[in-house]
Amino acid sequence: MSAALLLIPATGLAVAVGNPETPFGVMLAIAALAGFGGGNFASSMSNITYFFPQREKGWALGLNAAGGNLGASVAQFVVPIAITIGAAVTLNLPLAGWIWVPFILVAMAGAALRMDNLSNAKADVAASLAALKEPHLWILAVLYIGTFGSFIGFAGVFPKLIADQFPDFSTFQVGSASLQLAFLGALVGSLARPYGGRLADRFGGTQITMAAFAVMAAGALAVVWTLPLGNFWLFLGLFLVLFTASGVGNGSTYRMIPTVFALRAGAHNAHESAGDVSSQRKAAAALGIISAVGAYGGFVIPQLLGFSKTTFGDYTTGLSWFVWAYAVMLAITGGVYLTLAKRSGHRI
Template identity: 45%
Template sequence: MTSAPAATGGRKGGRWIEQWDPEDEEFWARTGEKTARRNLLYSVLSEHIGFSIWTLWSVLVLFMGPEYGIDPAGKFFLIGTATLVGAVIRVPYTFAVARFGGRNWTVISALLLLAPTLAAFAVMEPGTSYTTFLLVAALTGVGGGNFASSMTNINAFFPLRKKGWALGLNAGGGNIGVPVVQLMGLLVIGVAGAGHPRVLLAIYLPLIVIAAALAAVRMDNLAPVRNDTGAVRESVRDPHTWIMSFLYIGTFGSFIGYSFAFGLVLQTQFGRTPLQAASLTFIGPLLGSLIRPVGGLLADRFGGARITLWNFAAMAAATGVVIFASVRESLPVFLVGFTALFVLSGLGNGSTFKMIPGIFQAKALARGLAGEAADAWARRLSGAAIGLIGAVGAVGGLGINLAFRQSFLTAGTGTAAFTAFLVCYALCFVVTWAVYLRAPAAAPAPATAGEPEPAPQPSYAQV
């Protein structure tokens, strides 16, 4: 029988739980669930503020009027820089959890958010060079890394049967940081005016400190979580890691890319003022964040692959509505289509992340493993894959911002960019069906005497 988790203060200077087995139902009911939920709560808070800081420049560009001397293409490149750094930094953040402990790294990563916030506070005024703005925007990428470490940490706390809900709630609560910072920006523009971006930054400085302090006193480190270089190498070689990375580009890449670009698109294509744009930009990210746990729950019940498949079909349809509205220059129809894209990207975020542990669990069973051995193998591989998939998926946000930049440079509208996104969603639909839902080929004939039995093929329809 697994013993109850015991936090120890002598090891590595932090709160460490030496034994953790969430798949043991007795342990989970007795102490595991309560501990996991507490860590989930404070992980969500830290990740939430991390997302707000990562997407800070999607709001700050709304404060940058003609006196800043930066054209729309330059603003898209600013937010694209923040997206890229946030994507790349997710890889080391994934390994930081095992190196330092989930609680310890949550504290460190929260405090790191002070650097981009203070830097933006120092330079956010007309006359600052574009290069300086680029460097400060790049600093905000540390907020994007928080997602990877948070998801890796929470993945270790929950049993497989609860991962869709837990990872969806963790990511959704973090994603809400996007509309919250946009609402804060709207409040500042409405009350203080577009000439006072430093007010927004001053609001977040104490919130960062509070998140770090709460993580320090309320979260735990899991001693059994270790960096497993063998699992990393194995997950990198596994084609499913890269297939899921591509699908996550379609869901999370869309969510974060649209979150960064929405306000700027409204200003550039539809001539909205900063206040008008800010009053609209938060709606889509808010709905997309709130529905992410629903995507995880639906995936727990019906299978992540099925939910993901039809979600991509719906995203393609919503993109068609946006293209129509862009060509006809209809802002109401555009807002309906774009908001639908946000909702669907959030739903797909939940279902795709549920698929990852399910895929490796199916592969473990196909390898002949069972019980705790199968669970342990699946946890190793899925834990290693999650960080990489999250990083590659976030790069999709950079692609979206670069596509918008090029589309507005060449045509003055986002129509060409949306057409490219429609093709991407169609490809994601085909890949999901072909790899995870297509009926398997007929079973091979039984081996004759002296021949090895054919290896069982994993079934992914329920992942």
């Protein structure tokens, strides 16, 4: 059913862009329904945690999330090619929606035929309510806004940043399609996420998340300092570093969630033991909730950068705000979770 829901925004997009008279409000509603995809992502992250031992959850969650995160890069690369196929005079815009339908149908068939081992997985409202009362859920959600929110927010705004700052490099031609190098940001961020989880499995999520925020702050600061130079390749390289660090931070922050909830439930070694069934259910619910909260970065970052551009006439002011934000999140991670790890005697 969750896969089938994706047919609604995909076909809605195809129909809407095929009609020039479509009201803007209808387009907004269809865009909002794309949140079904986010619901799928949150659900899968909640469920997958049951199928892997605690010591491997960073790698497992990272691999699962990397597949979902790749969608941003794939869409930026594939859609321009798809809508230009066979286009002599006008673009075939409805293909932007129709191209996803076959994949959704395959997902529906796969889920119906090959996921019968999940028949006992149910929505756990009680666990979700218990997770919402846990203060660490909200602390971890803030950290995840810093990592995943940065990834999805910068992925969305990166094409505009390139177009505004370096219009000569905003597109390149592949046949009749005009593509943007902006897809590279989401690509490297997605591929880095599983390795952030694996590093967190080995060294603890706290240390890796702190390192990620440090690199993100340094990367954003370097962009602020070098953007006036007008060097596109330096700009691209620094942003790819920023995307990579955010991907690593996505994986490591997510690895911290089951560890923290197991520790709060009294597990002896929370990095290796998932705790009792109740704590596992709360951790699974928290994974889904935090994944949803983190996505708000996709809204916040473009808005702040847009505000910076219209108010101050540049993007560097807005980027400098992110430097401070990453520094604060680095301090929160260290202050809360290094202290908690020291107090418990185990890695977090």
